[in-house]
Amino acid sequence: MAGKLLREPVVLSVLAVAFLAWSLRFAGSALLFQLTEMLIAILFAVAVSYVMGVSGTPAFGNQLFYAGAAYLVAIMTTRFNVDNVLELCGASIVLGVVMGGVISLLLKKITGVAFGMVTLAISQMAYVYVGISNYLGSDNGLSGISPGTFFGVSLLDPDRMLIFVWAVVVLGVIVIALITRSRLGLLTRASRDSASRASAIGIPTFRYHATAFIIGAAICGLAGSLTAITVGTVDQDMFYWTAGAAPILAGLLGGIRTIKGPIAGSIILSIIIIWVSTLTTSWLLLEGAITLGVFLIWPQGLLGEGSGSGLAAARSLTRRIARSRRQPKVTSS
């Protein structure tokens, strides 16, 4: 029993460490940058999938927390000369919690897709506001964000930045995984599966949905802070609703109710972007087509839970092969 429970985390940990080792040894600085971005995408996708999959709240406006945190970091480094990445990340998490907390109050009144659209609308309003605010760089955005320092060590070097981002992402994913498997996660999933039944047995569903939303917002904010120090610039497009599409697509592709799903989905989508952008400009088409195709065949994603996933299909296929090997061929007369 314990073996089965530990299998997934062990596999993921091994892969994570292998990834880090490989990258540091073999990747040039351009690839290191892209890999760092991929790690951030993973964190963003895991957070969004937690809100959408585990809690069941369509979250189309989470780029608000991502971009908001990125802008906060930009302001902190360029105008207030804050350099310590722990302060930057910490402030981003706090921002996520505060903003997420305020918006989650709306969950009392609106749920489902309507709530998703409202969060999207709020992000759009932020997009417009940032575009006309000179303090926030209007449509040029803000640049010159310092990569920050970690206990005095500058993260300018791509290797160091990768290590730091890797550590933060791994920590973030572990936190979400632990929460999902905890009592909190269990009750959240219960509230998602059937709000009426859950509340009938006394579960305060609003509290769990709100908590999940806030957690998601905090981690999205964390991802946003990482993006700011990695890329060095922020602009208003980060608030535009299509910017929130990548984590959602990654979650859909991989399986939105799991942890490994958005990780796999982000990796696949990132590889497509990296690989395809050297060949043609059609990554948009490819990403959309692949995600749609996978979704239509396996609605739970490639590695999702339940019977509608690629993983389940693979399992039943291997079972069928094993079975046909064991039984002798019978011909009916």
Place this chain on the structure above:
Amino acid sequence: MQHVVLPLVVGIAEGLVLALIALGLVLTYGMMRIVNMAHGAFLMLSAYLIAVLLGHAWSESVLGYVLAAVIAIVIPTAIGMGLERTVYRRLYGRAHGSAFLAMFALMMVFQGAAQQIWGVSPLPVKVPSSLMTGYVRFLGVQLPDYYLMIIAIGVVAIAITAAVVYRTKIGLWTRAIAADREMSAVLGANVQLTFGLMFGLGSALAALAGILLAPINQVTISLGTDFILEAFAVVLIGGLGSMTGAVIAALVIGIVQSFLTIDYPPLSGYGIYLVMVIVLVFRPSGLFKTANAGLGAESV
């Protein structure tokens, strides 16, 4: 007078275009309970088609423009109906959240394809000058011909849609299916046919909107996504299953936006979203309630 009449006319025109897009969404949602994220794709497609078709010798006359417009409506409608039979059919039973996201992926496919075919720069749209540059004087104000044409076409299109939904047999089936799909099928409604035709109608309306918008907006791959969000806001404000609500909400928003753009520009980007948030907080099911629509918590 100028200050009031011109923005009002422009607002009504833009509101009607928004209504056309929103009606398509309401039709799809009412029947299929799918919030069709890819609806904007038909709008984008028709805008690109009309941009490509105009500017040739044969399309320089008004008749040529009409012909080009018909082509630019028929093709996206046909594609829409084809998609309904293949892709959308697979989504009917699914949880609403995941269907919504699949539609988003579909939209990306359209955008990617358009980008591959037509590139990233906006396409110019050469509408025959007789339509674009004329003015009509009304109450001492000069009103652009083009906007008056939009109003005329919009009103006619909405009237036709209303006639179809409220006066034809298939409209009856549509309303019945929206109320209770299984029962309607049991009572003899041809659900497949109705879905197909109504989806086609919705796509045609979106395509029409795209044609009307093309000369006054930039024809780029983001045209679909830009307007779809506003259309969704309209549908949510008006009430998810309600056609009347959508039309009224669209007109109100169009007029409000128009006046904001002229009198208070900083607020013009926010207007629609602010209205949506306020309406949804106080009346989550929108301004016009319908018996069966309304969104609850869903799992993805």
